Amino acid sequence: MNQTRERDVYEAIADPTRRELIHLLSDEEEFPLHALMGHFPMGRTAVSKHLTVLKEAKLVSDRRVGRETRYRLNPAPLKQVQDWLSYYEKFWQGKIATLNRLLEE
Amino acid sequence: MTARGISLDFEFRSPIARVWAALTDSSMLEKWIYPNDFKAVVGHKFQFRAEPSQWWDGIIDGEVLEIEEPLRLRYTWMSGSEHTVVTWTLSEVDDGTTKVHLEHFGFEAEQSFHGATHGWQRMCGKLGSLLSELR
Structure with missing residues (x-):
């Protein structure tokens, strides 16, 4: 080994x-x-x-x-990365969608 | 020394000055993030205050690290035990179109932002489905 x-x-x-x-x-x-x-x-x-x-x-x-x-x-060890990342990725994508509507008003 | 984070790209059909205002003006920020006392001044400490819940006090503490109007904005983002940094980079495509690059990175012990700057979106696509199979 x-x-x-x-x-x-x-x-x-x-x-x-x-x-x-x-x-x-x-x-x-x-x-x-x-x-x-x-x-x-x-x-x-x-x-x-x-x-x-x-x-x-x-x-x-x-x-x-x-x-x-x-x-x-x-891929299993990537799971711990994914949890943190996927939270903020969804968070910002949601926020940015709101911002996009705001900018187009 | 660890670095982990996301890197996202967006394009808005708005002039760069308007996008910059949306990212830095307190009342604009309230409309798409949370109520806050943000000021685009390096060293300014601010809070975003979301609705508190059973699991979270709703408070995000931040400090402005870098301002380069209208191109670059960087601040810390601390919530619970998470200490992270948010960086916005803007570029003007034409009069009415602005590209925005967002990086949100965590850090532990010492700050480390080398490396992981690109490819997260791709990674989250294909690998996202692989990882979901593991659940």
């Missing part, structure tokens, strides 16, 4: 590359590393490092299939 440290989910999603990775992974059941690579202007090592951070936050799991590693999204 290689050692994995625990990582805060907010830290994991603070980086735009990692958010993009989460998006890509949310579209498919599983992705091999090489299929993810083409989406980023960076090398294999850099993409790998981002995936490791996501793994440490338990947002991504991986498994070996033959010679390649396949990555899969585990």
Whole structure:
């Protein structure tokens, strides 16, 4: 077993590359590393490092299939982010709708 | 050090000065947020007062951090144990159209706004449905 440290989910999603990775992974059941690579202007090592951070936050799991590693999204830790965010997202969308009516009066 | 927040974009068919007034004038703010004693002055401390409920005293405390009329407005937004910052950025598309970018970020211990500035809306779309399946 290689050692994995625990990582805060907010830290994991603070980086735009990692958010993009989460998006890509949310579209498919599983992705091999090489299929993810083409989406980023960076090398294999850099993409790998981002995936490791996501793994440490338990947002991504991986498994070996033959010679390649396949990555899969585990959205559960995002739940705690979603609760806070979805509240304020709905709050502001509601307020902005009122503001829009106000401005059009 | 954590940063989390939302980032939303809106477009209004109003001149930028009018949108700015809606975001900074106390009586305008009352019409679409809550009654308040807001003043567009850096350092001014204000409150929004919503109807209190069983779970919430209805009070949002804030302090104006930044004013750059009519382009940028930033204030703290503290309610209960939540300490957050709201940032409005306006841009004029033409005489009668204004784009508004809203960021609402939380912070803990030290403020950290690097990173998560874009992509929340997208994230909340696709992932929103994924997450709702977890409930």
